[in-house]
Amino acid sequence: xxxxxxxxxxxxxxxxxxxxxxxxxxxxxxxxxxxxxxxxxxxxxxxxxxxxxxxxxxxxxxxxxxxxxxxxxxxxxxxxxxxxxxxxxxxxxxxxxxxxxxxxxxxxxxxxxx
Amino acid sequence: xxxxxxxxxxxxxxxxxxxxxxxxxxxxxxxxxxxxxxxxxxxxxxxxxxxxxxxxxxxxxxxxxxxxxxxxxxxxxxxxxxxxxxxxxxxxxxxxxxxxxxxxxxxxxxxxxxx
Numbered sequence: 333x334x335x336x337x338x339x340x341x342x343x344x345x346x347x348x349x350x351x352x353x354x355x356x357x358x359x360x361x362x363x364x365x366x367x368x369x370x371x372x373x374x375x376x377x378x379x380x381x382x383x384x385x386x387x388x389x390x391x392x393x394x395x396x397x398x399x400x401x402x403x404x405x406x407x408x409x410x411x412x413x414x415x416x417x418x419x420x421x422x423x424x425x426x427x428x429x430x431x432x433x434x435x436x437x438x439x440x441x442x443x444x445x446x
Numbered sequence: 447x448x449x450x451x452x453x454x455x456x457x458x459x460x461x462x463x464x465x466x467x468x469x470x471x472x473x474x475x476x477x478x479x480x481x482x483x484x485x486x487x488x489x490x491x492x493x494x495x496x497x498x499x500x501x502x503x504x505x506x507x508x509x510x511x512x513x514x515x516x517x518x519x520x521x522x523x524x525x526x527x528x529x530x531x532x533x534x535x536x537x538x539x540x541x542x543x544x545x546x547x548x549x550x551x552x553x554x555x556x557x558x559x560x561x
Contacts, residue, residue, distance in 0.1 A: 336489075363546055374452075374535045374551025375490065380542060387543040423489055433478040433539050433547050437489035 334358060336426050336438030344444045345414055352410045353441045357426030364407050365435060366399055368392065369421040375437075381407060382429070414445045448473055450538050452552025459559050465523040467555045469536035472517060478539035478547060481510065481521045483532050484554075490535060494521070526559045533557070 337356045345351050357364050362383050367375035378397070380388040383404040393399075396414075401407040411418055421442050425435040451470045459465045469479075478497055482490035496503045496510045496519065503510045509522040523530055533554045539547030 338489075363544070365548070367549075372554070374537070374554050375549070376551070377548040380544065380546065380548060382544040382546070385544075388548065390548075427546065429545075434480070434492060434495065435549060436492060437482075439487075439489045442487075 336424055336436055338422075338424050338438040338441050340441060341439060342442045342444075344446065347414060347416060347445055349414055350410065350412045351414060351443065352408055353422055353443075355407045355409070355424030355426075355438060357405070357407070357424070358428075358436060360428065361426035361436075362404065362429050363427040363435075364401060365425040365427075366407070366409055367423040367425065367437075369423055369440070370419075375423055378409075411443075414443075416445050419443055419445045448540060448550050450536060450550050450552040452536050452555060454555060455553065456556045457558070459526045459557065461526065461528060461559055461561050463526050463559075465526045465530070465557055465559070466520060467534055467536070467557075468518065468520045469538075469552050470516075470518045471538050473538070473540065474517075475540055476538035476550075477541060479510070479512065479519050480537050480539070480549070481508075482535045482537065482551075484535065485532050493534075523557075526557075528559045528561050531557055531559050 364381045366378040369375040381401040421440040480495035536552040537549040
């Protein structure tokens with residue numbers, strides 16, 4: 333499978349715990365995006381990386397959220413001191429540099445905070 | 447201004463019929479308009495996309511119609527099949543740093559195709 337992969341697919345955590353998600357983009361895609369999708373809504377943009385540089389962050393990304401892409405390949409999204417409002421599907425997408433804006437999404441990580 | 451309004455919220459179509467989903471926007475900076483299909487528990491899958499300098503794009507049974515002056519675009523699914531039953535999202539891309547765009551999604555339309 334050469335698509336975007338995400339790990340884990342599901343995560344249940346208690347309020348106040350820290351969680352980390354991983355995204356592996358399509359090979360050779362140097363652009364990587366994180367989105368969050370709550371039940372019954374469309375995805376909302378969180379942040380964008382071009383290679384290892386984080387070039388854009390949404391105001392939705394509070395201080396408890398941090399994302400990295402240390403070597404320009406996989407990326408991690410960490411949420412510290414999770415709250416019940418963080419329960420959502422966290423989606424990663426990737427695209428190839430160039431004129432195309434096509435973003436390809438992974439299967440997502442479903443986070444449930446109890 | 448960065449909203450994309452999608453309608454209807456839900457749609458029921460008979461097999462073989464035409465499914466039509468509409469979206470409207472205000473921000474003229476949007477430069478790319480994709481449609482995504484999402485099945486329960488899965489990530490959105492890119493279906494078809496259009497740029498604002500084109501009025502129509504067709505790929506198989508899927509057609510995007512784009513009206514730049516009205517700031518509206520729509521997805522038509524011809525010969526709808528039960529396997530098309532899913533949630534459909536329109537989106538619009540607004541330019542951000544790095545010569546790319548972030549996607550602003552509509553609220554989604556749940557399509558049910560009855561056999």
